Amino acid sequence: MSESELNISVETLKRVAVVTVDGRIDSTNAGQLDNTLKQLLEDGQNNLVIKLSDVEYMSSAGLRAIVAALREAKKKRGDVRIAEPSERVTEVFSLAGLTALFETYDDLTAAVGSF
Amino acid sequence: MGEKHVLKVRGLYNNIRQICDFVTEGAQAAGLGEGAMFHIELACDEACTNIIEHAYEGENVGEIVVSWWVAGSDFVVTFRDNGRSFDPTNVPPPAITDLSTTADPENLRVGGLGIHFMRNLMDDIQYSFDPNKGNTLTMIKHIVGE
Numbered sequence: 001m002s003e004s005e006l007n008i009s010v011e012t013l014k015r016v017a018v019v020t021v022d023g024r025i026d027s028t029n030a031g032q033l034d035n036t037l038k039q040l041l042e043d044g045q046n047n048l049v050i051k052l053s054d055v056e057y058m059s060s061a062g063l064r065a066i067v068a069a070l071r072e073a074k075k076k077r078g079d080v081r082i083a084e085p086s087e088r089v090t091e092v093f094s095l096a097g098l099t100a101l102f103e104t105y106d107d108l109t110a111a112v113g114s115f
Numbered sequence: 116m117g118e119k120h121v122l123k124v125r126g127l128y129n130n131i132r133q134i135c136d137f138v139t140e141g142a143q144a145a146g147l148g149e150g151a152m153f154h155i156e157l158a159c160d161e162a163c164t165n166i167i168e169h170a171y172e173g174e175n176v177g178e179i180v181v182s183w184w185v186a187g188s189d190f191v192v193t194f195r196d197n198g199r200s201f202d203p204t205n206v207p208p209p210a211i212t213d214l215s216t217t218a219d220p221e222n223l224r225v226g227g228l229g230i231h232f233m234r235n236l237m238d239d240i241q242y243s244f245d246p247n248k249g250n251t252l253t254m255i256k257h258i259v260g261e
Contacts, residue, residue, distance in 0.1 A: 026131065026132070026160055027131060027160070027164045027167075028128045028129055028132070057156070059157060059160045059161060059164070059229075060161060060164075060228035060231075060232055063228060064228065091153075095231075095232055095236070096228055096231065
């Protein structure tokens with residue numbers, strides 16, 4: 001068995017960085033997402049949009065990485081917003097009781113435009 | 116009680132997917148629907164992560180023995196490990212007091228989420244510890260068609 005499939009791409013726009021995640025986020029690879037988000041915040045990208053339309057599965061390890069990024073972004077007066085969450089991702093946020101913590105948009109353009 | 120199916124693997128993050136697949140294939144065979152299978156997969160993932168992180172306190176320290184069977188209208192899964200005594204049912208739920216988008220960032224710390232998921236996704240979870248057999252976590256999902 002090997003690490004679960006996860007692809008992360010980053011597009012840096014003028015005021016926002018868009019992080020597109022594709023695949024499964026679990027304890028084998030949540031560190032990859034955590035590191036990507038941390039690096040962006042260290043580089044001064046304090047406004048992040050995470051696009052989760054192609055995430056078929058996310059465990060609490062993925063959620064922790066996203067919440068940690070939100071914590072750091074808020075400290076720097078930025079924010080982490082969620083775009084186009086898949087049905088499973090929406091369920092996981094809801095199960096964790098964290099839906100209200102994030103501004104969530106059904107459309108990526110609207111999420112980017114919200115900053 | 117139906118036939119008992121058993122899988123034994125090393126306590127490695129990379130083996131969790133194999134465990135989840137083993138259990139969800141059983142859930143499918145038992146007649147559980149897609150939504151319930153997703154819940155079981157997530158609960159298994161969180162249970163194994165807890166064993167590695169809290170019972171074994173690291174990867175490749177010991178084995179995880181997973182079993183599933185059908186008992187009447189219940190799908191039953193057990194996890195056994197020989198790590199230190201760790202009772203997930205005693206862990207308090209995650210405490211985030213301010214769940215708004217204007218929350219103080221210092222309060223955004225989430226621990227215990229995995230256990231919170233297990234409690235909410237399964238119909239029952241039970242824990243026992245035996246000095247010779249180690250930790251046993253039992254999770255039950257009622258078999259209901261979707």
